[in-house]
Amino acid sequence: MILQLSNIFFQYDTRVVLRNVNLSVEAGDFLGIVGPNGSGKSTLLKTMMGLISPDQGEVKLFGKSIKEFREWHRIGYIPQKVNSLNVGFPATVFEVVSMGLTGKKGMLNRLSKADDAEVEATIALVGLQKKRNDLIGTLSGGQLQRVFIARALVSKPDVMIFDEPTVGVDANSMESFYQLLEDLHRHHKKTIVLVSHDIGAITTRVNKVACINRELYYHGDHLGFIENQQQILAQAYQHSITLIEHGHKTECSC
Numbered sequence: 001m002i003l004q005l006s007n008i009f010f011q012y013d014t015r016v017v018l019r020n021v022n023l024s025v026e027a028g029d030f031l032g033i034v035g036p037n038g039s040g041k042s043t044l045l046k047t048m049m050g051l052i053s054p055d056q057g058e059v060k061l062f063g064k065s066i067k068e069f070r071e072w073h074r075i076g077y078i079p080q081k082v083n084s085l086n087v088g089f090p091a092t093v094f095e096v097v098s099m100g101l102t103g104k105k106g107m108l109n110r111l112s113k114a115d116d117a118e119v120e121a122t123i124a125l126v127g128l129q130k131k132r133n134d135l136i137g138t139l140s141g142g143q144l145q146r147v148f149i150a151r152a153l154v155s156k157p158d159v160m161i162f163d164e165p166t167v168g169v170d171a172n173s174m175e176s177f178y179q180l181l182e183d184l185h186r187h188h189k190k191t192i193v194l195v196s197h198d199i200g201a202i203t204t205r206v207n208k209v210a211c212i213n214r215e216l217y218y219h220g221d222h223l224g225f226i227e228n229q230q231q232i233l234a235q236a237y238q239h240s241i242t243l244i245e246h247g248h249k250t251e252c253s254c
């Protein structure tokens with residue numbers, strides 16, 4: 001078992017965001033997590049990564065309680081809004097991808113020739129060989145996203161966790177992004193967890209789906225989700241009401 005969340009409750013101040021969530025990720029899963037705006041998807045990922053602690057419940061990574069877990073290089077996390085990060089930072093593609101190894105080796109250790117070769121191979125894997133020496137500030141949104149994927153990938157994680165990776169990426173790059181994920185899953189045996197708004201796009205690519213709106217409404221095989229999609233989404237989205245207030249349209253999932 002790669003990841004196990006048991007009876008997770010979490011609230012920001014008085015607002016309950018996760019209620020009794022039980023979710024597991026097994027080796028070989030390609031899990032898509034869907035749900036309305038503000039339904040707790042990012043909070044769920046942050047809980048998985050130990051960035052926030054649940055008020056109740058237990059998180060286990062690779063069979064170990066998250067409190068004792070230290071092998072963070074086994075998990076590659078690509079946070080939301082990679083594209084809006086400060087890309088004025090004067091570093092090349094090679095340098096940024098190399099940073100993915102410093103966590104594993106420690107900041108003060110120089111990279112060996114073998115490490116450099118690993119960085120080169122990872123840059124090639126995401127299709128950026130020609131951009132190797134370019135400053136990241138000169139890249140398109142789709143290319144920049146690949147740099148961050150390579151940075152997460154270079155330490156050879158077993159699982160890669162993506163939070164809304166296609167936001168700000170154009171349609172062509174999106175298609176090649178999904179192809180890259182498929183390649184990582186199928187040929188490089190990576191377990192993948194992907195949060196997305198784009199239900200149609202992901203349910204045809206993943207093999208498991210979790211549908212959340214604070215509580216979990218579905219977790220299982222993607223075909224089971226597709227078959228019962230209308231019913232599951234109606235239940236999960238039933239509290240997502242659109243309020244018209246003073247002429248402004250406000251999405252409220254409450």
Ligand SMILES: Nc1ncnc2c1ncn2[C@@H]1O[C@H](COP(=O)(O)OP(=O)(O)OP(=O)(O)O)[C@@H](O)[C@H]1O
Binds near residue numbers: 035037038041042
């Ligand atoms: N740091 C925070 N402090 C207080 N409330 C927060 C904080 N972060 C998120 N929230 C609230 O918690 C709820 C869940 O947010 P979260 O970002 O987990 O949802 P999401 O499903 O990822 O949303 P989206 O699809 O819009 O990215 C929202 O109502 C949000 O406003």
